[in-house]
Amino acid sequence: MYRDLLLVAPELFLTLASLVLLLWAAWGGDKAAKAISWVAVACLAAAAFLIPAETGADAVAFAGLVTSDLFAGFSRVLIYGAAAVALLAAAGWFGRAGDYKAEYPVLVIFSAIGMGLMVTASDLLTLYVGLEMQSLSAYVLASFQRSDARSAEAGLKYFVLGALASGLLLYGISLLYGFTGSTMFGDIATALGSPAEEGIEMGRLFGIVFVLAGLAFKVSAVPFHMWTPDVYEGAPTPVTAFFASAPKVAAMALLVRVAVEAMGPVADAWQQIIIFMALASTILGGVAAIGQRNIKRLLAYSSINNVGFALVGLAAGGQAGASSVLFYMTVYIVMTLGSFLVVLRMRDADGEPVESIASLSGLSRTRPGLAAAMAVFMLSLAGIPPLFGFWPKFVVFEAAVRADLVWLAAVAIATSVISAFYYIKIVKIMYFDESAPAFIKEREPIGAALILAAALAVSPLGYLAIPYLTPLTDAAAASLF
Amino acid sequence: MIAIFVFYLFATLVVLSGFMTIFARNPVHNVLWLILAFFNAAGLFLLLGAEFLAFLLVIVYVGAVAVLFLFVVMMLNIDFAELRAGISRYWAIGGVLAVVLLFETLAALLAWNEGGIQIAGRAPTPANVPNIEALGAILYTRYLFIFEAAGIVLLVAMVGAIVLTSRRRGGLRPQNVSKQNRRRPEEATVNMKPGVGQGVEL
Known part of the structure; x- marks a missing residue:
C-alpha cells in the first residue's frame, strides 16, 4: 500500500496542496490571489520532483488501476511545466482587469491532478475520472471572466460539447467492457488479441471507435475540433494558453497509451482512424486558419494543425512513433506557450487587450523585441529549418516513413507548406505593413523572461538539447511496450 | 421466457422514450419522457439482478435529477394555460402511458421472481451476497x-x-456574529432620568 501511494505521490501532494490553498483562498479572499499563485507554482515544481522513476511491473499501483512509468513521468513534467507557465502568465494579465480570483490557481492545480491521472491511467475507470477532473476545471476556467459575455459563452459551449464527448467516451468504454470483460488496458489487449465471433468483433470495433472519438475531442482532432476556435477565442488569454498546452499533452499521451496498451493487438482497426484524423487535422488546420482575423482563433487552428502532425507519429505506431509524439508535444508546448505569451502582451494604449491580427502591423518598428520573438515562434511553428520547430516535424515524418507510410508523410509535408503560408503572413504583417497604434509598454519582468526563454529554446540553440531530449523520449516510449 | 419478453419490452421503451426526449417539442414533455426512460432502464437493471442499481436509478435520477430538470423547465416561459387546454385531448394517451407503467412494474416483479435474464460473459457475483x-x-x-x-x-x-x-453585491448588510457578540450592554443602552415635562436628549 505504501509503495502504491509513493507511485502517485505527485497527485497526492498536489491534492493536499490544493486543499490547503483552497482554504487560504476562502479566508484570504482575492487579495491573496497573487501569493496563492506563487505558492501554486512552487507546489507544481515540488510535485515534479516527487515523480517516481519506476519501470515495468514496479510502476503498477492499485492492482493495475495506475501505471506510473517513465512515459507518465515525462508527460507529467510537461504538464506541470505548462501549468506553471499558465499561472505565471495569468497573474499579470488578470491583475489589471481586477477580476483575478484566488480560485484560479486552485482550479489550475485541480486540472493538473486530473491530467496526472490521465497520463498514469491503465484502467478505463481511472482514465474517465482523470479526464472529468481535468475537463470540469477547464470548463470553469474558460468562463472565469464572468463579466465578459464571450468568456461565459466559451465556457458554456465547452461544457455542452465536452459533456457530449464524455458521453461518447463512456459509451465506448461500456462497449469495450461488455465485449472484452475488463476495464484494465492489459486485459482488454489480451481479449482483443484473441479472435472472437463475428458479432462480437463488431461490438469491439464500435467500442474502439467511440473511445477514440471521445479522446479525439479532447485533443481537438478533426472532425471533433468544432469547439476549439470558439473556446480559444472566448476564454481569457492565459486560460487559452493553458488549454493549448497542458491538456493537449495529457490527452495526447492518454491517446498514445490507450492505442498502444489497450488496443495494441488490433492496430489495423485504429490505425486507419488515426491516419484519417491526422490528415483531416493537418489539412483543415492549415486551410481554415488562412481567413482568420483574430490571433487567438488563428492559434486555435494552428493547434489543430499541430495535433494532426503529432497524430502522424501515432499512426506510424511502434516505439519510434510513440517517442516522436512525445518529442513533438514537448517542442509544441514551448512554441505555443511562447506565442500566447506574446499575445498576452498585446494591449492598446488604455491597457485593454487587443486580439486582431491587424493590430500587429508594423510591430517590428514599435516593439522590435516582441516582434522578433513572435517571428521566431511563428516560423518555428511553420517548421522552417534553421529553427527548432523543424526537428519534431522531421522526427514524426521519419517515424512515418520507417513504418512504410511514405504517402502519409508526403501529404503531411504538403499541408505543412499550406500552413506555413499563414505563419509567414503574420511575420510579413509585423515586419512590412504600415504601423498600427503601438502597444502599451509595461514592465513585466516574468513575462519577458518567459518569452525570452521560450524563444531561445525554439531558436537554433534548441538543437543542443536533442542529445538530452531524445534518450528521454525514447526511454519513455519504451516503457509502453 | 417471460424474462426475454420483458427485456425486449423495456429495451424498446428505453429507446423509444429516448427518441421522444429529443423530439418532443414541449420541454415539460421532454423531461417526462426522460423519466420514463429512466424507469425502463431501472427495469433492465432489475432483470439483470442488480436491484440496488435499479433503485438508485429511480431514487437519484427520477427522484432528484429529473425533478430538478422539471423545476428548471418550469422556470422557462411556457404558457401553461394553453397546455392545460389540451388535457381533454390527451387523457387517452396519458391513461395508456399510466397503464403501461403499471403493467411494466408488475412484469418486472414477475420476471425478477423468475430469476431474471441470463447473459453470457457476465462478471461473477458471489452467491448469497x-x-x-x-x-x-x-x-x-x-x-x-x-x-x-x-x-x-x-x-x-x-x-x-x-x-x-x-458575487459580492453592494448595499447588503450581512450579519456579523462576532461584532454582535462583542457588543456590551453599556455601549448600547443609556440610563436616563428625564425630569417632568422634559424630553430626552439623545
Whole structure:
C-alpha cells in the first residue's frame, strides 16, 4: 500500500496542496490571489520532483488501476511545466482587469491532478475520472471572466460539447467492457488479441471507435475540433494558453497509451482512424486558419494543425512513433506557450487587450523585441529549418516513413507548406505593413523572461538539447511496450 | 421466457422514450419522457439482478435529477394555460402511458421472481451476497483510489459552481456574529432620568 501511494505521490501532494490553498483562498479572499499563485507554482515544481522513476511491473499501483512509468513521468513534467507557465502568465494579465480570483490557481492545480491521472491511467475507470477532473476545471476556467459575455459563452459551449464527448467516451468504454470483460488496458489487449465471433468483433470495433472519438475531442482532432476556435477565442488569454498546452499533452499521451496498451493487438482497426484524423487535422488546420482575423482563433487552428502532425507519429505506431509524439508535444508546448505569451502582451494604449491580427502591423518598428520573438515562434511553428520547430516535424515524418507510410508523410509535408503560408503572413504583417497604434509598454519582468526563454529554446540553440531530449523520449516510449 | 419478453419490452421503451426526449417539442414533455426512460432502464437493471442499481436509478435520477430538470423547465416561459387546454385531448394517451407503467412494474416483479435474464460473459457475483454489500466491498478496496478521485471531481464541481455564481453585491448588510457578540450592554443602552415635562436628549 505504501509503495502504491509513493507511485502517485505527485497527485497526492498536489491534492493536499490544493486543499490547503483552497482554504487560504476562502479566508484570504482575492487579495491573496497573487501569493496563492506563487505558492501554486512552487507546489507544481515540488510535485515534479516527487515523480517516481519506476519501470515495468514496479510502476503498477492499485492492482493495475495506475501505471506510473517513465512515459507518465515525462508527460507529467510537461504538464506541470505548462501549468506553471499558465499561472505565471495569468497573474499579470488578470491583475489589471481586477477580476483575478484566488480560485484560479486552485482550479489550475485541480486540472493538473486530473491530467496526472490521465497520463498514469491503465484502467478505463481511472482514465474517465482523470479526464472529468481535468475537463470540469477547464470548463470553469474558460468562463472565469464572468463579466465578459464571450468568456461565459466559451465556457458554456465547452461544457455542452465536452459533456457530449464524455458521453461518447463512456459509451465506448461500456462497449469495450461488455465485449472484452475488463476495464484494465492489459486485459482488454489480451481479449482483443484473441479472435472472437463475428458479432462480437463488431461490438469491439464500435467500442474502439467511440473511445477514440471521445479522446479525439479532447485533443481537438478533426472532425471533433468544432469547439476549439470558439473556446480559444472566448476564454481569457492565459486560460487559452493553458488549454493549448497542458491538456493537449495529457490527452495526447492518454491517446498514445490507450492505442498502444489497450488496443495494441488490433492496430489495423485504429490505425486507419488515426491516419484519417491526422490528415483531416493537418489539412483543415492549415486551410481554415488562412481567413482568420483574430490571433487567438488563428492559434486555435494552428493547434489543430499541430495535433494532426503529432497524430502522424501515432499512426506510424511502434516505439519510434510513440517517442516522436512525445518529442513533438514537448517542442509544441514551448512554441505555443511562447506565442500566447506574446499575445498576452498585446494591449492598446488604455491597457485593454487587443486580439486582431491587424493590430500587429508594423510591430517590428514599435516593439522590435516582441516582434522578433513572435517571428521566431511563428516560423518555428511553420517548421522552417534553421529553427527548432523543424526537428519534431522531421522526427514524426521519419517515424512515418520507417513504418512504410511514405504517402502519409508526403501529404503531411504538403499541408505543412499550406500552413506555413499563414505563419509567414503574420511575420510579413509585423515586419512590412504600415504601423498600427503601438502597444502599451509595461514592465513585466516574468513575462519577458518567459518569452525570452521560450524563444531561445525554439531558436537554433534548441538543437543542443536533442542529445538530452531524445534518450528521454525514447526511454519513455519504451516503457509502453 | 417471460424474462426475454420483458427485456425486449423495456429495451424498446428505453429507446423509444429516448427518441421522444429529443423530439418532443414541449420541454415539460421532454423531461417526462426522460423519466420514463429512466424507469425502463431501472427495469433492465432489475432483470439483470442488480436491484440496488435499479433503485438508485429511480431514487437519484427520477427522484432528484429529473425533478430538478422539471423545476428548471418550469422556470422557462411556457404558457401553461394553453397546455392545460389540451388535457381533454390527451387523457387517452396519458391513461395508456399510466397503464403501461403499471403493467411494466408488475412484469418486472414477475420476471425478477423468475430469476431474471441470463447473459453470457457476465462478471461473477458471489452467491448469497446482496448487491449493496458486494458493491461496497469492491468500491472501498479495489477501486478505493478511483473512489477518492471521484470525490475530488465533486469538489471541483462545487468550487466551480461557487466561483461562477457568487458575487459580492453592494448595499447588503450581512450579519456579523462576532461584532454582535462583542457588543456590551453599556455601549448600547443609556440610563436616563428625564425630569417632568422634559424630553430626552439623545
